[in-house]
Amino acid sequence: xxxxxxxxxxxxxxxxAAGVLWWVFSLALLEGPxxxxxxxxxxxxxxxxxxxxxxxxxxxxxxxxxxxxLAVLLAAVLGIWASGPPDRGFAPAEIVLAGLVDWLVPLLIxxxxxxxxxxxxxxxxxxxxxxxxxxxxxxxxxxxxxxAGLPRGDWQRVLVVAGVAAFLxxxxxxxxxxxxxxxxxxxxxxxxxxxxxxxxTLAIGATLAAAYVGGSxxxxxxxxxxA
Amino acid sequence: xxxDLVLFDLLLIGALLALASACLFSAELQRAVILxxxxxxxxxxxxxxxxxxxxxxxxxxxxxxLSGALLLAAARRLARRGGRxxxxx
Numbered sequence: 001x002x003x004x005x006x007x008x009x010x011x012x013x014x015x016x017a018a019g020v021l022w023w024v025f026s027l028a029l030l031e032g033p034x035x036x037x038x039x040x041x042x043x044x045x046x047x048x049x050x051x052x053x054x055x056x057x058x059x060x061x062x063x064x065x066x067x068x069x070l071a072v073l074l075a076a077v078l079g080i081w082a083s084g085p086p087d088r089g090f091a092p093a094e095i096v097l098a099g100l101v102d103w104l105v106p107l108l109i110x111x112x113x114x115x116x117x118x119x120x121x122x123x124x125x126x127x128x129x130x131x132x133x134x135x136x137x138x139x140x141x142x143x144x145x146x147x148a149g150l151p152r153g154d155w156q157r158v159l160v161v162a163g164v165a166a167f168l169x170x171x172x173x174x175x176x177x178x179x180x181x182x183x184x185x186x187x188x189x190x191x192x193x194x195x196x197x198x199x200x201t202l203a204i205g206a207t208l209a210a211a212y213v214g215g216s217x218x219x220x221x222x223x224x225x226x227a
Numbered sequence: 228x229x230x231d232l233v234l235f236d237l238l239l240i241g242a243l244l245a246l247a248s249a250c251l252f253s254a255e256l257q258r259a260v261i262l263x264x265x266x267x268x269x270x271x272x273x274x275x276x277x278x279x280x281x282x283x284x285x286x287x288x289x290x291x292x293l294s295g296a297l298l299l300a301a302a303r304r305l306a307r308r309g310g311r312x313x314x315x316x
Contacts, residue, residue, distance in 0.1 A: 054281040087304065115284075123280035131288035138296045208293050214300060 049189025086215025130204025137209025267291025
């Protein structure tokens with residue numbers, strides 16, 4: 001395809017996409033609210049085991065979606081690891097930055113724990129808490145810790161799959177005792193959700209930090225020498 | 228809704244659109260990433276205005292913070308390993 005033809009093609013495609021977007025947008029504005037799932041979710045909230053409707057949807061009503069989201073993150077980090085060893089990273093921090101990091105990293109970890117716990121009742125949850133943990137990793141890497149605070153290779157792999165593993169373990173165990181996959185029995189929902197969320201927080205934190213490091217973990221496949 | 232809030236919302240929308248186009252049409256990769264981070268932070272305010280604090284938290288932490296860090300790292304790598312010549316510092 002020549003340059004001019006390609007440009008014409010791209011222009012037409014963008015115009016079509018804009019038309020479709022505008023059509024959907026005006027439909028959404030004109031139609032008014034149809035039947036929504038929100039009342040249904042609000043009605044089931046007391047039985048979900050958590051008080052925060054968002055957490056109830058993510059970890060209970062639509063737990064499948066969250067499991068698959070974690071699988072997407074896992075696939076992403078596997079792709080990053082497959083792209084070879086990471087960069088050397090940054091020079092060790094000077095005294096001022098090192099002092100800041102000494103304060104910031106514990107605070108971020110504390111904030112992550114708080115967000116994880118508070119997610120049951122108020123805004124917060126595994127993804128936000130995991131992002132806080134990963135932020136601690138990013139700060140550590142910027143301050144000259146090459147591995148961003150992550151453990152060595154094998155443990156890093158364990159951490160990265162922890163979220164999906166906990167989800168599947170809980171789901172399959174529930175199936176084994178006669179409930180549906182990820183259908184929590186009432187009364188146990190809170191602790192099951194908290195277990196999954198804790199594992200997911202660690203996994204998300206490790207995954208995002210590993211993504212920031214941007215290469216396969218040390219002592220990976222034998223025969224490759226890593227610093 | 229008070230007129231103040233309407234004005235705030237309009238400013239927010241205008242700033243978002245301006246930032247989005249500045250980000251898309253920025254000639255320099257690193258500047259585009261920084262504009263993207265600022266865009267994410269303003270988008271956090273939009274979620275807060277829509278009374279969706281969960282999404283606002285996620286947007287601030289993941290959308291603006293970590294995606295920004297990842298994109299900055301990627302831009303830095305691209306520049307060092309010789310991406311497009313115009314992206315090299």
